[in-house]
Amino acid sequence: MSLSPSRPVLVIASGNAHKVAEITSMLEGVGPEVGLEVRQQPKGLEIEETGLTYAENARLKASTVASLTGCWSLADDSGLEVDALDGRPGLHSARYAPTDHEKIHRLLHELGDSLYRGGTFVSAMALADPAGEVVLESEGVCRGLILREPSGHGGGYDPLFHVREAGCSYAEMGEHLKSRLGSRGKAARAMAPGLKRLLGLG
Template sequence: MTTLVIASGNAGKVREFSKLLADLGLHIQQQPEGLDVEETGSTFAENARIKAEAVARATGCWALADDSGLSVDALGGAPGVHSARYADTDTARIERLLQELATAGAATTVARSAQFTAALALANPDGEVVLEVEGICPGTILKSPRGEGGFGYDPVFFVPEAGLTFAEMPHSQKAGLGHRGRAFAALKPRLSELLSSTAP
């Protein structure tokens, strides 16, 4: 395994993954242009699996996919796998989330508990998933946005452990505490092991 295809058409995500995996000596590529994989799973893990399998089969290379999003307890786990499609813009997504929490009568911190989840799946060139991990960051949803950084739901996602929202954290802190950072921390030792066992 020298080439690893990231199952995403998002150049920013591919850059981020490349940085996270920089010390493994892999040649990292973005999935081929025009390759569109429908995410039909009902969980983050299922969607990551679907993407990794499809991209591995299409390219004949090892493929790494992720699926992530926000689950809010008072909303029965919504927006969940629909996090990115909850509305058209980040601002509209936050507005809808806060509105739905108000409608649900979720006024207390406990009632507004939530978590970000990142699921990662690695498929071999035959399209078989050989490694799966999940990273979870628990938090609560604030009643109004705080902080200038981040994207998506970051300004309303408060992490009690840090006393900050994702949008208020420096990048390095978010990378360590965040769901994606935790998922990669779980992935890397197992991926290293796999690399040494498949080395010629």
């Protein structure tokens, strides 16, 4: 009896169920409706992000998870780059401080009263085939301004990042706006056509 799935399986290289659902919803036309089963990476898996760029980290995660599971794997790596801080926290966004509250406090402290508050959310995505070879990549960026105090409730730096086109902070944006204007949404939309083609969907 064959144990191979009857439909393609895509493993999102993340242990965060919310992030998996978010990425799945951003991949327009990719999901159960086109015969794709989406899963999150195996529990307890920790992948050290040793890349020097977002793209390298995304490739590393996608390749590792694909090799371990024998399934297609999609990974992303994201960060906030603040102009006045020479691009910090950048690649170290997730490790800038132990908690979201402390990350926001540190960022505001380092930025101080600077009038130059431009910043960019950057997201890179990588798709690896079941053998672990990266076969597709994409990137998305979202420009914004760093607020002087948090607005809204959200993870990471979202409450501090004001998106002019949305007229609100990243944390206050609905899923539709995040998919259209957000860095991860832009990367996912750019990824979707190639992903569907490679997995034989639709």
